[in-house]
Amino acid sequence: xxxxxxxxxxxxxxxxxxxxxxxxxxxxxxxxxxxxxxxxxxxxxxxxxxxxxxxxxxxxxxxxxxxxxxxxxxxxxxxxxxxxxxxxxxxxxxxxxxxxxxxxxxxxxxxxxxxxxxxxxxxxxxxxxxxxxxxxxxxxxxxxx
Numbered sequence: 795x796x797x798x799x800x801x802x803x804x805x806x807x808x809x810x811x812x813x814x815x816x817x818x819x820x821x822x823x824x825x826x827x828x829x830x831x832x833x834x835x836x837x838x839x840x841x842x843x844x845x846x847x848x849x850x851x852x853x854x855x856x857x858x859x860x861x862x863x864x865x866x867x868x869x870x871x872x873x874x875x876x877x878x879x880x881x882x883x884x885x886x887x888x889x890x891x892x893x894x895x896x897x898x899x900x901x902x903x904x905x906x907x908x909x910x911x912x913x914x915x916x917x918x919x920x921x922x923x924x925x926x927x928x929x930x931x932x933x934x935x936x937x938x939x
Contacts, residue, residue, distance in 0.1 A: 802827065815841065833881070833889075844891060847927075848877040854923035855896060862913045862920065863902045873900035874939070891930055898936035910938045 796819075804813035808829050816824045825841040832842040852875040860870045875898050882892035898914050905913065914936030918924055924932060 812840075815846070842881075844879040844881050847891065847923075848879040848894070851877040851879070851894060851896070851921070851923045851927070855898070855917055855921045858921040859898065859900070859913060859917040862917050863905060863910075866905060866909060866913050868902040868905035868909070868913070871901040871903060872939070873898065873902075891927075893931040893933065894927065895933045896935070898934065899939045901939050905938075907938055911936055 798820075799818040801816045801818055802813050803816075804827075805811055812826065812828045814824050815827055825846075826839065827842060828840050831838055831840040832844070837845070855877070856873050856875045859873050859875070863870045863873075875896060878895040878897075879891055880893050880895075881889055884890035896918065900910075902910060902913070914934060918932060918934050
């Protein structure tokens with residue numbers, strides 16, 4: 795199986811520093827990162843580890859959902875997945891990712907609402923990114939579109 799890589803170059807201290815995250819495997823983008831913007835409500839043109847995890851989780855979930863829907867006898871037409879990743883203070887000190895909320899909407903021919911919900915719940919458990927995030931509270935709101 796392939797290995798995917800990214801690189802971050804950081805300059806300065808945490809409060810005043812900044813960096814760039816480069817997607818090495820795909821070579822499609824380099825993104826600015828900054829701790830003050832990471833911990834602010836508005837990202838203002840920078841990304842964060844949490845946003846990158848949200849992107850990874852939503853993409854992985856969508857792929858896994860499509861596979862499991864087909865395995866359940868459905869024909870996936872479309873699936874739209876949003877992952878909301880929350881950064882929170884850690885009671886032990888510092889910060890932590892406290893929870894991730896997945897919102898899933900889609901149309902799958904051959905699956906009723908109950909079967910759609912089962913596939914969605916199974917996907918939450920079987921998605922490789924969900925597995926990597928074991929220990930994080932992951933919640934799910936899944937409904938056919």
